[in-house]
Amino acid sequence: MREEGVGPVSFTFTALLKACGAAIDLNLGRQVHAQTMLIGGFGSDLYVGNSLIGMYVSCGDLGSGRKVFDEMLHRDVISWTTLIVAYTKTGDMASAGDLFDGLPVKDMVAWTAMVTGFAQNGKPREALWFFERMQDARVETDEVTLASVISACAQLGASKYAKWVRDVATKSGLEPTENVVVGSAMVDMYSKCGNIEDAYMIFKGMKKRNVYTYSSMILGFAIHGLARAAMQLFGEMVETATKPNKVTFIGVLVACSHGGMVDQGKQIFSSMEERYGVVPDGDHYACMVDLLGRAGHLNEAFKLTETMPLKPHGGVWGALLGACRIHRNPDIAQIAASHLFELEPHAIGNYMVLCNIFASVGRWDDVSNVRKLVRGKGLKKNPGCSWFESEKGEIHEFFAGETKHPRSSEINKVLEDLLERLKGHGYQQILSSVAYDVSEDDKKRILMAHSEKLALAFGLLDSSENCPIRIMKNLRICEDCHSFMCGVSHIIGREIIVRDNVRFHHFNGGTCSCGNFW
Template structure:
């Protein structure tokens, strides 16, 4: 009797007698093309009594678990629970494996405990690796770490304690739960290690960011040479991942020559490509890319990221358009590349294109898009994305990344209240979520609240990291909380184990100097355990400029320019400093110097989003379609300001006059933020606040003008400048005029 033409035909065929034996029938089962066929097979097996044989039942359950086209572990479990005979160990193993690697590792561990308590079977060399895989699954969390250790104990007492598969599974478990040292101990004392043992160790170290250890083990493996185990493709993949994270370009190149440039698998070539991109060597990446005979979407996506990182967005965009089947990861790569490359507008446009192309955004897409909104101050778009998330929560699990991005977006778009709401309603809060909220409060000048939140974070058993300290210190700075800042910096290392870095010292210098405590600031700078870097001198210079401390400011500026000769902001601050003390000839010298060195002051820009459209203004801008109305409103505002006794800030005005080359920036009345405020008054209506984003710090004249406008027109104005927020209401600003 010839075998049936297709598997499906087998189960609709006349009778079991069509088959030479049960064996043939079971072989057909392994080729089951879909779920419906499997159900018919199941029914037929029931009718024929085949399920009374544990062996046959195991085959059916295995088929339900492994067939890629219709794998359905829960169906397998239902079959399992209705078996008339006790299942054999094979069947238990298959079922544990299926749940360990798909979705429900808890259930796999539960099945393992049932195996122990309900059956006479003892776990074998297959059972342990499957159960350990379940214990290592991220979804299981801390209880997995406990269960895995218990499994280790059982392994030690079992005959499989030196089985290399079991050993490797233990190594993988310890690596996955972050106990790298336990893995290392086990690895060091194990009698048998194969290439998978090494790979597991190197991969775990690379994943944990312990790249030096990963690379050391790679070298160690290499040194053992013929006496040891030869690395394979997986080893190289792990080593390359470590090289990429550590920017170890030379080692990466060495591995490349060691592996040999030719005859590489696509996966390996892509990994080399990624390593070169992460190490910042576009040349190596391009050379490899051009040589590759076979390329897929991953190759192109990786190359695209490299081009974008090197600033060549045009080539990146072209390559993107050439990718044949773009999945969401391709879109994410370019959307994030734009956003991280300071091109939020392009990022947002591409995000819109993705939606129009019916690409379902995932968490990565939304994190990037929210960050682009935050950069642009595009509150409406940000709100829309938040709404999209709520509508699509079935496939978008709200993780800490998304919560952090939402808080950041609402904070930076001027809606602190919504940021606080998101924070309050967030489920699990990791240190990034707390830090984002602390930063948000800091930007609004709510330093006390930021410090309180910082303490509350610790009461919730979340320990602060370096970023949390930067944020809380900068909150202290915005609110003038000198004592709190000093205490926090002092306690960082002894009480929290976080080593202060340059940014922390810079924040502290900022706190002291802004508060006028220049002696203390200078003492701090002189006593730093590390040579003071650009952020430290920048903070000192900034404060000197506001307080008119000329001599100290000159020194700070000199030091800053030694480190960053092309820092145009330093020149601008220095000229502001001279202007403040009326030294106009010095102001002129600085401007001349800037010109000679080919530097220019970054022009002031303000933007405002109305109905999802971002309107941009330069100083003296006449390009807006509603320029007539805007300038008419501006006239009205200026008259109102004069009537209420507002006199222009003359120091700033003189500074402006000296900048002859910047013809458009002639008068304070034409500052971009004033144009934006005028536009806000004519294009929006109360009670919605006027939200304005400014790329530089707001000048004192515009600041006091905004206070008067908020009172005269009864409008709230939320102005985000380079550093922080100013919330104007009833003639007062949230910053309390301290900024």
């Protein structure tokens, strides 16, 4: 075209820049950018400017995209939104927020970009706050926005928000029984908010179901300890000719793992590729290592990590390390941890798990060495934190060892009373849950100040007698707290629901839904 002397128009450059972005060819894109400046009249063209931003964003050069944006004489909503979406995708929510605040007219795409960005970057509270602002601004909600909001609710695990979002969906004409995307997301949300019954009601009421709907429900049953229900639903799914995918099998294998169903898990794993055409990936091998390890087959689990056809990722070694924690095997734990320290050098949780394993068998020199390693790397331990959701939907936060809560004295009194009553039923504190070489009295004091116990005591003070106590926790529940919750559920005659970073625990009448497979 240039050789024949035909002059380009605006559309010529927008097409070329879209092609460069689609090919992720940054070098060629820069050459086209140079042509827009060499040939007069296109440097200030709005459509060319937007296409330049889109090209740079697609090629991963956000700095150049921002520079084009800053130098544009005229901008429209596409100019702003393209960059907002690109900062959110990289996790730079501060820059995205600044751009959003400067946007003269905020449309649904811009609002959705912010809500989605916060949800995808693990900031559910901010996502919900933006969605509330979006509602106040009376901006229309579509299924993409709602799916992100539902994801934020699932991360937060609060029933209050789950009910609110359900109402918004209905008012927006996105009834979960009619819309398969919204319905599937809500099944996942209610499961992760501890309302497995509501999740199943949504599932049963849906007029259409796809592989994501079934997968969400199967995983929901699995993390609530309802392994048989998960397996039964998997059978129903196959009968409906809905082809399972990789996510489906993760749910099924998690169900087998948490239910101690070793033989069934092995059969399903071996049938994945042969019967369903799904090639197992690293996550499926992690599930199998977890399944074998939890059930006490540590050597078999270790052998699987060494012989699997893929290079084990952090999830595989993490599953093996977790199994070593359950069964107190420091030797295999040390091997698993050494791989994790290479793959995830800044993940402090792996160091803490190894510390706990060494502590549980009294290897205090090894505990000290790991702690020195942590200090040398400048890593900071995530404090144990739990949330209690009141009947009014209020979220109360507690940190391990907290003494500044306005009702601390009442909370301590409740815990002392519970401890005395539990001792009368044979309960003894599991001191090996403390990874510090301190006196027995200090260990007992540390255990009683764990965040989930504080949240439980506050829940007893702040709720009616017949209401279940719902607690969310950022870390795995320790062995002593698990035993404590079991005992308390028996002596007070109430259900206690705890969501840790692995699964849900429903404590009722002195037993837990996990069957001690956690």
